[in-house]
Amino acid sequence: MYVDLGSALDATPGVSRDSLERLDDQVATAHDRIEAGRNDHDHGYAALNLPARVDLDAIRSAVAPFADAEAVLTVGIGGSGLGAATLANALAGPDDPDAYVLDNVDPEHVARLLDSLPLARTAVNVVSKSGTTVETLSNFLVVREAMADAGVDWTDRTLVTTGESGNLRQLADAHDLPLLSVPDGVPGRFSVLSSVGLAVAAIQGHDLDAICAGAADTADGLSGSLFETPAYAYGAATYALAARGATTNVMMPYAERLETFAEWFAQLWAESLGKDGLGQTPARALGATDQHSQLQLYRAGPREKVVTLLRPTHRPDRPIPETDLDGLSYLGGSTLGDLIDAEFGATEASLAASGVPAIRVEIDGVDERSLGALLYGMEAACVLYGELAGVSTFTQPAVEWGKRAARGLLGGGDVPAAEAVEDRASLRIDP
Incomplete structure (x- = not known):
């Protein structure tokens, strides 16, 4: 996983190189806490040991x-x-x-x-x-x-x-x-690199060793500096941007096969970091499709977003046939891969021109090793963000409240949370 923060440096809100260098001292301290949690196999931190333990x-x-x-x-x-x-x-x-x-x-x-x-x-x-x-x-x-x-x-x-x-x-x-x-000590949203996420991949015949090797590569590369660790660069930059007002994080992969990854990321980010009035709201988009539906908002709407642009640098390609249609002859000789890369670049440039922060995340390809690296990298980024923000990353009290309320409404015991649902105010407008 590769991370480029360049388009977040001079944006509004933005984070400067100097502020990142100051933040790096906090990253080092957070890294020490993360490593201590991993060494003790503490709840939550145990997820970052999965590549070696599964x-x-x-x-x-x-x-x-x-x-x-x-x-x-x-x-x-x-x-x-x-x-x-x-x-x-x-x-x-x-x-x-x-x-x-x-x-x-x-x-x-x-x-x-x-x-x-x-x-x-x-x-x-x-x-x-x-x-x-x-x-x-x-x-x-x-x-x-x-x-x-x-x-x-x-x-x-x-x-x-x-x-x-x-x-x-x-x-x-x-x-x-x-x-x-x-596995013990691993919240569900951090369990993709365990039996929870890997069993289906095994039934489909995918290379589990390669998935875990990619994750292990990222785990082995964790260091106490955001300038040496792409996962920490992403976690630290998104934390800093949120503190400056970028409270929405748009995950926008430029690969159809990564659309579900954006859903996975949304749970990881929301459930882990949304505590005590803090956090960053994840939004899901798909490039290039949502350039035609959502980019207008990102570029010209409220300045409370950072856009994460994710793409594989290598993928299967398909040529665009030659045509004699007026205005389309320039497409001849190019490929759909050329086009989606141009769309990616255009979105990045469009956001930069309007001062909207963006972070580029790249993986080598949509394959087992790259996916293992990406999934582990985002988990590590999330844990670092939580450490920097001082939130309880591995709990989900609001989710548990909702579970209790649902059980109570179904007759699963005398649950006070269910009474709160039944007693809600109503303002119904009938036709």
């Missing part, structure tokens, strides 16, 4: 029964699904099993998806660390029933990824299901 043989063994899969369905929500989806959508080739994630409980969507799947040839990976996540367990019960109705033995098609105790662990033990453990 048991790839256990993952390969657990997915071996699904070698015949034509589709793989992850039943999980948040970090239990987004990491797997990011890797699957970025890496899937035309001959790989199609990957789907059931992470919402919209009944119409669930029904349509299950009706479209070849259930007898679908591997189901149900993921919940606690084994009690209401959306995940509800969807899994529906999937299990759909398989039974289709004459499919669900126990032959199900992999469980969960914690050391709970309903899913008991279910797996009772039915002798293939089982993977969610």
